[in-house]
Amino acid sequence: EEFDGPCIKTDIPGPKSQELLRELTALTTAHEVQFFCNYEESKGNYLVDVDGNIFLDIYMQISSLPLGYNHPALLKVLNDPANLSTLVNRPALGNLPPADFPQRVQNSLMAVAPKGLTNVKTMACGSCSNENAYKAIFMWYMTKQRGGAPPSPEELETCMFNKSPGAPDLTLMSFTGAFHGRTLGCLATTHSKAIHKLDIPSMDWPIAPFPQLKYPLEEHEAENRAEERRCLDQVHALFREYNSRGRPVCGVVVEPVQAEGGDNHASPQFFRELRAIAREYDAAFLVDEVQTGVGVTGSWWAHDLWGLDDPPDVVTFAKKMLGGGYFHTEEFRATSGYRIFNTWLGEPSKLALCEAVVKTVQEENLLENVRQAGAVLLDGLKHLQTKYPTQLENARGLGTFIAIDCVGGEAQRNKIVADLKRKGIQSGGCGERTIRCRPALIFQPHHAEMVLNAVDEVLAEQA
């Protein structure tokens, strides 16, 4: 049973959190700590902190908890003695998988495989999922180039020293405002905030503009279409430019909604055309569903909503899937051993949890719940932006993957997020001036009402 509502008794962070923060700061940088949590006492949509404050959590650990706190279906997996041995004996999954691994992959990942993607590779987090997907794309590209011939002695020699032709000068196209992770390969395709990128050497890879649309989308169709066309023209231009400079663009990576970059949406038509352009230039089309996947848009994968005839080549996942990896078509299978590999390759216990998530979403009809709760939340935010037009604008979203912009910019956004916290609503920011909602799939219409009331109160106080 959940709590009835949020309950805040102390400043945030409270005295116990402040004390723990002092302890932690002696051992490690902890600039980003908000407060310390009591995860045992947290339940469903409610996060409890060490000072006994209870938050209605619509951010859910940076969008990574699918079923909220201490969901019985997940507790059951961990209480099952049969799963204990996979937790305590984490295997080198590529070499020595447990007996139930094929069945687990089938019941968890393949049970929700995107249409047309018959293969999956397990990884541990969003970054290694994208890094390895990029590598799979580069390998696929060079395998095609060689037309079935083995690598030349020169390729085998030069690659050891990071030199062409063995380490060829290939590129991957990404978009302004994108976030695909922070390891060096991912970071070359991430363009969300300067602080994510500053001081880190990178690669000269093509960066196309992501459409800057006007919301609500349905009221600005013509201008939005023109903006999307401008961006797609740039995609064409970058393909031509890089390909002609001998720096082939092997793939395009895109998020269905730019999630860290400020919840930037584009139309299904934009994505269909982008997919077609990638096909036209023989480049792979990679959809990064690390944050948009697992039902939050009302469909299991956000790209399900695009109506693609020609599926993506690769789809990456992590966060709410509880482990990482990428789905891919037959063409993107590694041609020999140890090319896509690491020690752990994910973790079987995460698949056991993922399997329980997949089953629970189905049994409890949670996609329908997401659509209903999301509609209440989005309608309510649209109402509030009409009520407070000098403070809020651009309410937008799919399912419960919802965001709204603060007219007053970053400072106002940060103040609203902090004030919401003081009222017991745990939300998050993204982009420069956006508040994002990333509740669990068990977030219901009555929770949405509580959020809306709190936002109304905060804005009334600020007005």
Added chain:
Amino acid sequence: EEFDGPCIKTDIPGPKSQELLRELTALTTAHEVQFFCNYEESKGNYLVDVDGNIFLDIYMQISSLPLGYNHPALLKVLNDPANLSTLVNRPALGNLPPADFPQRVQNSLMAVAPKGLTNVKTMACGSCSNENAYKAIFMWYMTKQRGGAPPSPEELETCMFNKSPGAPDLTLMSFTGAFHGRTLGCLATTHSKAIHKLDIPSMDWPIAPFPQLKYPLEEHEAENRAEERRCLDQVHALFREYNSRGRPVCGVVVEPVQAEGGDNHASPQFFRELRAIAREYDAAFLVDEVQTGVGVTGSWWAHDLWGLDDPPDVVTFAKKMLGGGYFHTEEFRATSGYRIFNTWLGEPSKLALCEAVVKTVQEENLLENVRQAGAVLLDGLKHLQTKYPTQLENARGLGTFIAIDCVGGEAQRNKIVADLKRKGIQSGGCGERTIRCRPALIFQPHHAEMVLNAVDEVLAEQA
């Protein structure tokens, strides 16, 4: 209680493993699968497969299991209901740590912090540990360059497009034969095998030769010293070359023993001099202890054996620590939030397991055990290479981190590893022609005797 010894009943892989492999191959590439395991039945040093074969395991999941299979101390952690909530509610550790996080860090990671390294950052695997350590080094370097001034508007703008000066043309020095991981940043410093590198774009970073020493080290001191000097001269030359080309070398990364590259050793003096050279050029000195850490050399960290006056700046870990991260000095703390960050930043349950490992090693005096069992194994291998001089050479090692080369090259190595498997010894290869031993810390002298007998039998059959 362990088994009395290995017991092989079927071909390897056995019929059940073969059936499961067919199932798995329909869903994912599985070139690297050796066989499927029954982790519930595995115990201590013994790995049981799905066909009921029992292996004495001296490879331990690519050197990643510290206490063997189903160690009671680790089972106890997972059976403790207090730990259940951290497993089922994996937090965004940087934002919302659990109440016991500071204490956990203290009891696990900081309890074994390398001398002089007062800070730690948690990560999830060896690759993100190294990637983030590299980033910390680049940030440290640029922070020094700016002399305390904030980044310029031009830096903030250009970094968003992967361009200098915001994404500056900095470099990191690594060694031939090194392995530091497979994500793109790590891979730029990895030079182990062509198959790890082929077709992946990389960066022009300095690569110094790693000494190719003659074994046993004590019998070739003069030539080895000359070889090490040659390599250190190259390190100097590369610093001068890259620095003068405006591509500053911000750090040097090195493994205490090149573990994937073929168990290549160097002398403590080599490492002391390398550390001094890094200091001379104001570059960071990063020791990658992902494979060499956690007692396998008879010391907790392999670099403890170097007698450094001036400690490393950064030390990375993963594998047998059960989670990843890096230790660092005060200077390498991130200057502001969200510069070194990701969603999960490791996992608290891994720290709980790590804490149990640290305690068990202490309570059971396992470092002494490693030294004893390692001495038996290394002496025995030296005896065997005298007995079979046309087949084996270069037995070498520290603690149980032991390797031996096969005179007949890669094919012979692979045959010996396969034959050992048929006799119930699970070992592994590294480099071109090396067999490596990576047993758990509970591997005892009587296990070493069993390994030696099996090697003797295999070689006698091949002779």
